[in-house]
Amino acid sequence: KQEVTQIPAALSVPEGENLVLNCSFTDSAIYNLQWFRQDPGKGLTSLLLIQSSQREQTSGRLNASLDKSSGRSTLYIAASQPGDSATYLCAVRPGSEKLVFGKGTKLTVNP
Amino acid sequence: DAGVTQSPTHLIKTRGQHVTLRCSPISGHKSVSWYQQVLGQGPQFIFQYYEKEERGRGNFPDRFSARQFPNYSSELNVNALLLGDSALYLCASSLPGQGREQLFFGEGSRLTVL
Numbered sequence: 055k056q057e058v059t060q061i062p063a064a065l066s067v068p069e070g071e072n073l074v075l076n077c078s079f080t081d082s083a084i085y086n087l088q089w090f091r092q093d094p095g096k097g098l099t100s101l102l103l104i105q106s107s108q109r110e111q112t113s114g115r116l117n118a119s120l121d122k123s124s125g126r127s128t129l130y131i132a133a134s135q136p137g138d139s140a141t142y143l144c145a146v147r148p149g150s151e152k153l154v155f156g157k158g159t160k161l162t163v164n165p
Numbered sequence: 166d167a168g169v170t171q172s173p174t175h176l177i178k179t180r181g182q183h184v185t186l187r188c189s190p191i192s193g194h195k196s197v198s199w200y201q202q203v204l205g206q207g208p209q210f211i212f213q214y215y216e217k218e219e220r221g222r223g224n225f226p227d228r229f230s231a232r233q234f235p236n237y238s239s240e241l242n243v244n245a246l247l248l249g250d251s252a253l254y255l256c257a258s259s260l261p262g263q264g265r266e267q268l269f270f271g272e273g274s275r276l277t278v279l
Contacts, residue, residue: 096273099270100270
């Protein structure tokens with residue numbers, strides 16, 4: 055059974071800091087991995103999708119890496135801003151029908 | 166273009182009642198999935214539908230059912246509501262891609278069971 059763990063559960067940083075969020079998964083047989091952002095009480099916004107054959111994806115200040123063999127992914131946020139405050143969720147696609155999510159990392163960026 | 170739209174956004178029910186949640190996918194998307202997110206947890210997979218057929222089911226009781234219509238919109242039905250069904254119900258849509266496609270989520274329907 056695929057399990058996804060995100061560390062840390064919560065993170066508080068000052069504005070401008072670079073930071074890394076971690077995601078690990080137990081079974082390396084995945085189609086892809088997707089990072090999402092969730093604001094309180096809201097839906098999920100897709101940030102980055104990494105296919106199993108890829109090593110990393112970049113979008114603006116965000117960079118996500120994937121090491122499938124070790125079951126790890128990281129989301130790097132450069133020059134953090136207060137507007138980046140949200141919960142970040144990692145999800146893997148073990149088969150064609152579903153995503154398996156971690157519990158998320160709650161990020162607070164202080165002005 | 167409109168994203169994934171869900172209705173209602175919020176609703177309150179009492180134990181034992183029935184609820185129907187609705188989802189309209191992004192135009193051109195033929196696959197719809199439903200997820201349940203309990204407070205403080207990650208979303209859990211409930212169903213996937215593609216071309217009006219159920220393609221996947223998560224570990225949820227038979228009180229949960231869904232269907233997809235010819236226009237690719239979908240309904241999630243929950244019977245005999247329990248307090249533990251209180252959650253944010255999320256709908257996602259995608260293009261067909263045999264598991265490699267990106268999923269796009271709606272804002273969710275917040276269900277409170279009293």
